[in-house]
Amino acid sequence: MTDGTRPEEPLADVPARSGRHAVVIGGGIAGVTAALALADAGVRVTLLEGRPRLGGLAFSFRRGDLTVDNGQHVYLRCCTAYRWFLDRIDGTALAPVQNRLDVPVLDVTKPEGRRLGRLRRDALPVPLHLGRSLAAYPHLSLADRVRVGRAALALKGLDLTDPALDEQDFGSWLAAHGQSARAVEALWDLVGVATLNAVAGDASLGLAAMVFKTGLLSDPGAADIGWARVPLGELHDRLARKALDSAGVRTEIRTRATSVSSNGNGGWSVQVPGEHLDADAVVLAVPQREAHDLLPDGALDAPQRLLGICTAPILNVHVVYDRTVLTRPFFTALGSPVQWVFDRTEASGLKEGQYLALSQSAAQDEIDTPVAVLRERYLPELERLLPRTRGAAVKDFFVTRERTATFAPAPGVGRLRPGARTKAPGLYLAGAWTATGWPATMESAVRSGVGAARAALGGLGRSRELLPDFLGEAA
Numbered sequence: 001m002t003d004g005t006r007p008e009e010p011l012a013d014v015p016a017r018s019g020r021h022a023v024v025i026g027g028g029i030a031g032v033t034a035a036l037a038l039a040d041a042g043v044r045v046t047l048l049e050g051r052p053r054l055g056g057l058a059f060s061f062r063r064g065d066l067t068v069d070n071g072q073h074v075y076l077r078c079c080t081a082y083r084w085f086l087d088r089i090d091g092t093a094l095a096p097v098q099n100r101l102d103v104p105v106l107d108v109t110k111p112e113g114r115r116l117g118r119l120r121r122d123a124l125p126v127p128l129h130l131g132r133s134l135a136a137y138p139h140l141s142l143a144d145r146v147r148v149g150r151a152a153l154a155l156k157g158l159d160l161t162d163p164a165l166d167e168q169d170f171g172s173w174l175a176a177h178g179q180s181a182r183a184v185e186a187l188w189d190l191v192g193v194a195t196l197n198a199v200a201g202d203a204s205l206g207l208a209a210m211v212f213k214t215g216l217l218s219d220p221g222a223a224d225i226g227w228a229r230v231p232l233g234e235l236h237d238r239l240a241r242k243a244l245d246s247a248g249v250r251t252e253i254r255t256r257a258t259s260v261s262s263n264g265n266g267g268w269s270v271q272v273p274g275e276h277l278d279a280d281a282v283v284l285a286v287p288q289r290e291a292h293d294l295l296p297d298g299a300l301d302a303p304q305r306l307l308g309i310c311t312a313p314i315l316n317v318h319v320v321y322d323r324t325v326l327t328r329p330f331f332t333a334l335g336s337p338v339q340w341v342f343d344r345t346e347a348s349g350l351k352e353g354q355y356l357a358l359s360q361s362a363a364q365d366e367i368d369t370p371v372a373v374l375r376e377r378y379l380p381e382l383e384r385l386l387p388r389t390r391g392a393a394v395k396d397f398f399v400t401r402e403r404t405a406t407f408a409p410a411p412g413v414g415r416l417r418p419g420a421r422t423k424a425p426g427l428y429l430a431g432a433w434t435a436t437g438w439p440a441t442m443e444s445a446v447r448s449g450v451g452a453a454r455a456a457l458g459g460l461g462r463s464r465e466l467l468p469d470f471l472g473e474a475a
Helices: 029-040 080-088 128-136 142-156 170-176 181-196 205-216 232-247 288-294 303-308 371-385 387-391 442-460
Strands: 021-025 044-049 060-063 066-069 074-076 102-107 115-120 225-227 250-253 259-262 268-272 275-279 281-284 311-321 330-334 340-343 354-361 394-407 427-429
Touching (some): 021 268, 029 080, 029 232, 029 442, 080 442, 102 181, 115 128, 128 142, 170 181, 170 205, 181 205, 232 250, 268 281, 281 442, 288 303, 371 387
Parallel strands (some): 021 281, 102 330, 281 427
Antiparallel strands (some): 060 066, 102 115, 268 275, 311 354, 311 394, 330 340
């Protein structure tokens, strides 16, 4: 194992251990998952990552004395795959799930000022678990609350295996089921924008139905929210690398694969600068455009479809105050450009004051806006939402931008997303953008990694008994 700065010896000269060898290209969550799953099944694994760290788009960096996440990432109790991943890297205690769904929703659309509502569940069967919360939700009229209940029941009845759902947009479906613009803003988009990274009118009905059916209409606790109480790099880089080391995976960072080709012996040759690795199986766990460029001819029937999977940005606004201005761990807002706000003070290592992170999804209109303009826009909004900010000094204000944060969940994207297997024996795909049935989430990334490992083990003739069972044997 190297320290990622300079290989101790050329990759091609490392003595081979016995058994099958798999190369996983890409050290994001999908790639780490695939590598761990393959190694757990007894395969010799080399993991290649071009960046100086693991974790993909869920990472941390230093800014002065702060440890900053590039963006706020959350998961739900129903995310069984990501929860397995946390268990596998011994990170579960560092990213706990709230005991019961409870989302504070601040509305500043009314002239009389701020009004707090809450979306929370009771310990009752579905759909009664949300009944009391919805009945008391102050941001919807009584008529809207009734129509929301009817739409939820209609949504619960949709067949997620119906490919026709992917061709429709969620916004049109909501309108056809009596949902007002206010209901879309105060409920459906409140959840959907954060999970899909798109407003209802731009989202596939299939993906939206999957999110709401699984998260809100499957089990009473399914939507309970979890998030890291430590920097993401602690989970997805340090603990992931420790787990990989323990599993015997050889991890090479700052090592980018430049080509993948058949070696003429029924296996594969992975080229890295100046040398190559021979492998019995290769998993491409990289973004779709990079996968397109690495795929050899004939590996997919229509490789250009990968280029049709568009991306969507997320903007993250970071504000450090000289005092505490928020007394709850997070909230979301209506009537404001502010979407979700999280307290990251403890996780960042800040000793004095408070550090808030604003997560702005579906940020196409703002992703390239200058920092000065964003400061003028968001600081007054925080003063509207949080009165304590009005007397507080801003010690730091900065922005992180993920221009390709997720794939765009547009209608029709489902037919573009490939499965784990390619037409080239021994070559597999992983990534949140592949055909997991989920939107671009950490859950989707883990599921894709397990799916690729399952397919690879089948091709290698190795047992898949040790793989987690949340995918089912058909995955």
